[in-house]
Amino acid sequence: MSExxxxxxxLREAQKSSRGAPAYSRFVNRPLGRPMAAAAYVAGLTPTQVTLLSGVATLGGILAIALLPPTWWSSLLVAALLVLGYALDSADGQLARLTGRGSLAGEWLDHFFDAAKAVGVHIAVLLNWYRFTDLADVWLLVPLGFTAVASVFFFGVVGADLLRRIHRLSTPGAPPAPTGGRTSALYSLAVVPADYGLLCIVFLTLWxxxxxxFLYTALAAINALLLLASGVRWYRSVAALERS
Known part of the structure; x- marks a missing residue:
């Protein structure tokens, strides 16, 4: 067998849990990232280098949204760069598990780029609409609102996970904290509007x-509702730690 x-x-034997993962991440992005992680392993790249490649691809997509007039080819370019960046974002974690070279600094860098793209992509949409469309100014509130939702969503996910880790480290013998996530394919499909990967695909219609x-505004509204529901769930899961 080749290297x-x-x-x-x-890599197929060392996948992380699918608990709580939306459909695109679970069924598309991780399989896309797997051969990239294997290729990076063969090439001798580190997880951090793959993270940087992911950031470069995603930044290219964000700049294309903000700077290029929306045409069929620029929309295809945007979607391709964002999808590539997201797949590489999965590949860096898979490579870290494969090589055992994961680090706190690498995890921080991964979250740093995730936070940047969560905000940057929506600011780019605002600039695109302002520069290249004749939409009424009130429509600019949609990407502004989506920016806020995406930023708070990211904090909710990372903040709850951080508090669970702190609890496990500071409480000897503490059982694993419940995450509240589910593993079924039906649940994965139900939460797919919150999946960044779906947003990447929607950019195919940018032109x-x-x-x-319509699609972007619908995603913004659905994500706002999911944020409210998720906020309640995160609060309850963290509050349960104090009772354990």
Missing amino acids: FGAAMTR LTPVFV
Whole structure:
């Protein structure tokens, strides 16, 4: 078996849990990231280097949204760069598990880029609408609102996970904290509007302004509702730690 094939086999056996993962991340992004992680392993790249490649691809997509007039080819370019960046974002973690070279600094860098893209992509949409469309100014409130929702969503996920880790480290013998996530395919499909990967695909319609505005606005509204529901769930899960 080739080195690449051996790496692919080991990666399939070392996947992280699918608990709480939306459909795109679970069924598309991780499989896309797996051969990238194997190729990076063969090439001798570190997880941090893959994270940097992910950041470069995502930044390219964000800049293309903000700077290029929306045409069919620029929309395809945007979607391709964002999808590539997201797949590499999965690959860095898979490579870290494969090589055992994960680090706190690498995890911080990964979250740093995640936070940047969560905000940057929506600011780029605002600039795109302002520069290249004749939408009324009130529509600019949609990407502004989506920016706030995405930022708070990211904090909610990372903050709850951090508090669970602190609790496990500071409480000897504490049982694993419940995450509240689910593993079924139906649940994965139900939460897919909150998946960044779906947003990447929606950018294929960027050049079709009415279609993109409708899909993007719908995603913004659904994500706002999911944030409210998730906020209640995160609060309850963290509050339960104090009773354990």
